[in-house]
Amino acid sequence: MTARLLLLLLLIGLAARDARALESAIVSSPRAQASLVTEADAFIPGQPLRVGLRLRMAPGWYTYWQNPGDAGAAPELDFSLPAGATAGPIAWPTPARHATGPVMSYGYDGEVLLPVTITTTRELADRLVVQVHASWLVCEKICVPEDGDFTLTLPAGTPTPYAEAKLFAAADAATPRPAPWPAAVSPEGVLSLRIPGLDAAQVREAWFAPLAWGQVVHSAPQVMDAAADGISLALQPGPEFRHAAGLAGVVIITDHAGQTSALSLTASPGPTITPAAILPLWQLIAFAVAAGLILNLMPCVFPVLAMKAMALAQLSGTARRTALGHAGAYAAGVVATFLALAGTLVALRAAGSVVGWGFQFQSPVFVAAMAWLLFAVGLNMSGLYGIRAGAVSGIGGNAAQRGGLSGSFLTGLLAVLVATPCTAPFMGAAIAGAMAAPLLVTLLGFLAMGIGFALPYVALATIPAFARLMPRPGAWMEVLRQVLAFPMYAAAVWMLWVVSLQSGPTGVLYTAGGMVLIGFALWALGVAQSGLAQTGTGRRLAVAASVAASAAAIALLSTLATTPPATAAAPGAAPATGDASQSFTPARLSELRAEGRPVFVNLTAAWCVTCIVNEQVVLAQPAVQQAFAARGVTYLKGDWTRRDPAITDYLRALGRDGVPLYVLYPPRGGTPVVLPQILTEQRVLDELTRAGL
Amino acid sequence: MTIRRRSLLAVPAALPALLAIPLLRPGAAQATSMAVPAIAAPAPAFTGTNSNGAQVSLAQFAGKPVVLEWTNDGCPYVRKWYNSGAMQDLQRQAAAMGAVWLSIISSPPGEQGHVDGSGANALSQSRNAAPAHVLLDPEGRIGRIYGATVTPHMFIIDAKGTLVYAGGADSIPSTRQDDIARATPYVRDALTALAAGAPIANPVTRPYGCVVKYRNQV
Numbered sequence: 001m002t003a004r005l006l007l008l009l010l011l012i013g014l015a016a017r018d019a020r021a022l023e024s025a026i027v028s029s030p031r032a033q034a035s036l037v038t039e040a041d042a043f044i045p046g047q048p049l050r051v052g053l054r055l056r057m058a059p060g061w062y063t064y065w066q067n068p069g070d071a072g073a074a075p076e077l078d079f080s081l082p083a084g085a086t087a088g089p090i091a092w093p094t095p096a097r098h099a100t101g102p103v104m105s106y107g108y109d110g111e112v113l114l115p116v117t118i119t120t121t122r123e124l125a126d127r128l129v130v131q132v133h134a135s136w137l138v139c140e141k142i143c144v145p146e147d148g149d150f151t152l153t154l155p156a157g158t159p160t161p162y163a164e165a166k167l168f169a170a171a172d173a174a175t176p177r178p179a180p181w182p183a184a185v186s187p188e189g190v191l192s193l194r195i196p197g198l199d200a201a202q203v204r205e206a207w208f209a210p211l212a213w214g215q216v217v218h219s220a221p222q223v224m225d226a227a228a229d230g231i232s233l234a235l236q237p238g239p240e241f242r243h244a245a246g247l248a249g250v251v252i253i254t255d256h257a258g259q260t261s262a263l264s265l266t267a268s269p270g271p272t273i274t275p276a277a278i279l280p281l282w283q284l285i286a287f288a289v290a291a292g293l294i295l296n297l298m299p300c301v302f303p304v305l306a307m308k309a310m311a312l313a314q315l316s317g318t319a320r321r322t323a324l325g326h327a328g329a330y331a332a333g334v335v336a337t338f339l340a341l342a343g344t345l346v347a348l349r350a351a352g353s354v355v356g357w358g359f360q361f362q363s364p365v366f367v368a369a370m371a372w373l374l375f376a377v378g379l380n381m382s383g384l385y386g387i388r389a390g391a392v393s394g395i396g397g398n399a400a401q402r403g404g405l406s407g408s409f410l411t412g413l414l415a416v417l418v419a420t421p422c423t424a425p426f427m428g429a430a431i432a433g434a435m436a437a438p439l440l441v442t443l444l445g446f447l448a449m450g451i452g453f454a455l456p457y458v459a460l461a462t463i464p465a466f467a468r469l470m471p472r473p474g475a476w477m478e479v480l481r482q483v484l485a486f487p488m489y490a491a492a493v494w495m496l497w498v499v500s501l502q503s504g505p506t507g508v509l510y511t512a513g514g515m516v517l518i519g520f521a522l523w524a525l526g527v528a529q530s531g532l533a534q535t536g537t538g539r540r541l542a543v544a545a546s547v548a549a550s551a552a553a554i555a556l557l558s559t560l561a562t563t564p565p566a567t568a569a570a571p572g573a574a575p576a577t578g579d580a581s582q583s584f585t586p587a588r589l590s591e592l593r594a595e596g597r598p599v600f601v602n603l604t605a606a607w608c609v610t611c612i613v614n615e616q617v618v619l620a621q622p623a624v625q626q627a628f629a630a631r632g633v634t635y636l637k638g639d640w641t642r643r644d645p646a647i648t649d650y651l652r653a654l655g656r657d658g659v660p661l662y663v664l665y666p667p668r669g670g671t672p673v674v675l676p677q678i679l680t681e682q683r684v685l686d687e688l689t690r691a692g693l
Numbered sequence: 694m695t696i697r698r699r700s701l702l703a704v705p706a707a708l709p710a711l712l713a714i715p716l717l718r719p720g721a722a723q724a725t726s727m728a729v730p731a732i733a734a735p736a737p738a739f740t741g742t743n744s745n746g747a748q749v750s751l752a753q754f755a756g757k758p759v760v761l762e763w764t765n766d767g768c769p770y771v772r773k774w775y776n777s778g779a780m781q782d783l784q785r786q787a788a789a790m791g792a793v794w795l796s797i798i799s800s801p802p803g804e805q806g807h808v809d810g811s812g813a814n815a816l817s818q819s820r821n822a823a824p825a826h827v828l829l830d831p832e833g834r835i836g837r838i839y840g841a842t843v844t845p846h847m848f849i850i851d852a853k854g855t856l857v858y859a860g861g862a863d864s865i866p867s868t869r870q871d872d873i874a875r876a877t878p879y880v881r882d883a884l885t886a887l888a889a890g891a892p893i894a895n896p897v898t899r900p901y902g903c904v905v906k907y908r909n910q911v
Contacts (some may be wrong), residue, residue, distance in 0.1 A: 017765070062782075070842035070843065071842050071843040071901075071902060071903060071904040071905075072866065072903075072904070073901065100904045100907070101833070101839060101904075101905075101906075101907030101908070102840075102842075102907060103843075103904045103905060103907070125736040135867075139903070139904065141768060141804065141805065141906065142768075142903070143768065143769060143770075143904070144769065145769050145868040213899040214897070214899060233873070239732070239859075282737050378773065378774075481780040610857045
């Protein structure tokens with residue numbers, strides 16, 4: 001019904017436009033739709049006007065920039081204009097990079113407008129007929145040349161604003177601005193751009209695209225070095241590079257808030273500069289270790305902190321060698337898990353999958369398994385069964401010692417798994433960058449991060465001065481252990497809630513049913529371990545029952561994998577906070593933006609504790625909700641609990657790899673502001689005021 | 694309750710500044726870089742399999758000029774050259790001066806332009822083409838050695854094994870056949886100069902065409 005209404009309105013709109021000759025007839029193929037549009041519905045003789053080729057490409061198809069890169073061809077416009085009118089060059093919007101294997105291209109996907117300014121003279125009569133023959137190449141895996149003839153007739157008169165003008169405004173916003181500072185290029189191809197007062201830490205990424213082919217090797221890595229007074233990019237000179245001729249092109253700089261600015265420049269020949277190396281490895285590793293250390297303070301890690309506290313308590317009074325063994329096993333668990341996650345992420349990315357950090361929480365099977373694991377650990381702490389004799393590790397052998405060590409390893413594994421959704425907001429930018437680095441460097445970075453994460457515990461266990469601070473072992477340990485079971489149960493309930501959002505009531509049924517089976521399996525194990533099963537047969541029966549229940553639980557997991565997702569109608573991660581949010585889609589956002597309305601975008605996921613805390617503590621507060629309502633701000637909430645490609649694309653466009661993300665779009669197309677990932681009421685209200693609301 | 698949650702937030706609130714330190718700084722989204730062979734330097738050696746299943750190596754043609762042509766019969770730029778007969782003319786010009794013409798297909802299975810040996814021979818026959826060999830390079834090994842980015846991408850190696858030309862088939866990057874007559878015929882000129890022992894006027898030009906459909910590798 002709504003769709004039909006929209007279609008009707010669209011048709012009316014098209015008819016109205018045709019009547020005013022503002023957008024030409026569309027030349028359409030399954031790959032692209034092309035039309036000629038004008039900025040205004042009339043022209044004033046003697047004054048310039050703008051027209052543009054509008055290309056709307058089907059998903060996966062793209063067309064090229066003025067320098068197409070290693071392959072492809074730039075669109076061409078061949079104007080036929082009456083005497084008194086002259087067409088200028090295309091004002092090319094900033095391109096995106098497109099790597100196909102070893103071939104680098106520059107171009108556009110989605111929608112692009114190629115604006116051209118037409119100058120007119122006063123003797124031009126009462127109307128202007130713009131005719132253009134356009135040819136463009138669209139590529140996906142294959143390339144198809146397309147062309148079309150377009151005609152628009154504009155009357156002389158006073159232009160009035162109309163809908164297509166916003167296309168030109170968007171193209172202007174996407175066009176590189178001339179760099180207001182000087183740039184130089186060294187004979188070795190190091191491009192330096194002075195940016196006085198630059199905060200080097202704010203620059204996340206920069207890359208250069210030359211205006212002409214052959215100036216630089218397009219596919220070569222461009223190593224960036226940001227300093228207080230500018231940035232430099234080490235480019236690999238191409239076959240047409242002539243130092244004396246300088247270098248013309250566009251530099252695209254992305255800051256840590258994910259905002260991109262494009263500057264066009266012509267670099268003059270400069271002195272020799274030794275190309276900057278990648279950040280020295282020791283620095284990189286130092287940063288990564290620091291980042292890992294800080295992760296220990298993240299709220300998601302709190303359930304696991306319970307386990308760590310327990311482990312520390314157990315260590316008090318043990319021999320130093322045992323303590324060292326446990327510390328080593330814990331660190332190994334942490335590091336191995338970091339590397340496994342990083343490896344999986346790299347592999348998934350290489351396979352072309354669009355995933356972000358914390359991706360594993362997007363699978364209901366993983367979340368259910370985590371719920372069971374936390375529940376099982378809780379039951380262990382409550383004393384239902386013991387982790388001994390390889391019961392968990394599945395390795396036989398003697399020994400409390402060995403069982404304890406694998407327990408420490410598993411604690412490390414669990415700590416990282418639970419901590420990852422929390423790491424996303426803080427590490428998003430860094431991880432997105434790390435993913436782009438060479439594989440070995442990426443893995444080294446994650447290795448160092450893991451070491452940092454494990455460091456405090458290892459220090460506590462190995463430095464005698466710390467160990468002396470621990471209280472002596474005693475009955476208090478047993479009480480502490482049992483108390484700490486409850487954070488584990490709470491975390492399991494949280495996971496269950498996430499499953500409810502992902503797979504609905506059926507998912508909850510399977511997950512909770514699995515918890516009963518796990519409970520039974522562990523109880524039977526406990527019976528086998530304790531004196532309750534007095535005979536060998538009894539013990540064997542108990543173990544068999546335990547194995548059978550575990551197998552049944554695993555069978556449930558595979559059923560859960562095929563459970564359909566919760567219906568889209570469910571508001572997803574939106575907790576019942578009574579906030580007046582609408583569901584986020586890129587289309588809805590651009591619609592609201594086109595209307596000039598202010599928008600607050602909140603991207604969240606049920607497994608992201610920081611997101612939920614921000615919502616409860618800040619966004620759902622009456623003061624904020626009232627401010628939104630009073631100032632006419634539309635609150636759009638996007639749920640990334642299940643990997644929603646539209647949201648992933650939006651995150652990526654802003655240079656993010658995970659949630660939360662808060663963006664305030666000021667009214668009337670003002671520059672969007674990305675808010676910090678830890679929100680405060682005051683900050684949100686301040687930003688609203690700053691946006692002129 | 695609210696107060697407690699806030700204090701819980703206070704600790705991490707101080708941290709983003711620290712974590713904003715770029716963990717790793719090298720540029721993002723790079724294509725895996727390829728070696729670009731240098732003009733006037735020895736051409737990189739390679740061995741490949743031709744359309745009849747025989748091994749062909751660059752070394753076996755020592756003493757003769759060699760022309761490398763990257764091709765993909767589905768590419769509109771390649772079609773411009775074959776439908777007009779201009780590529781076949783170049784092949785016969787090369788053969789007449791004693792040069793060895795190698796057409797190389799780097800499309801992997803499932804991608805545009807991929808053919809097996811008999812498919813390649815059938816193409817040569819239907820197009821009346823005259824390459825000395827068609828090399829099948831579905832792994833993109835030879836393509837990556839030469840930094841071939843497009844079809845058609847052209848390379849000329851002189852009788853001493855020196856790379857003397859790398860670039861486009863001519864100067865107008867279009868798919869229109871009429872442009873061939875208007876363009877500067879880089880490859881034809883280079884072959885003519887080579888036959889006459891004269892220097893090549895434009896040894897490096899912009900290659901144009903469709904992306905070589907390399908199998909994506911990390």
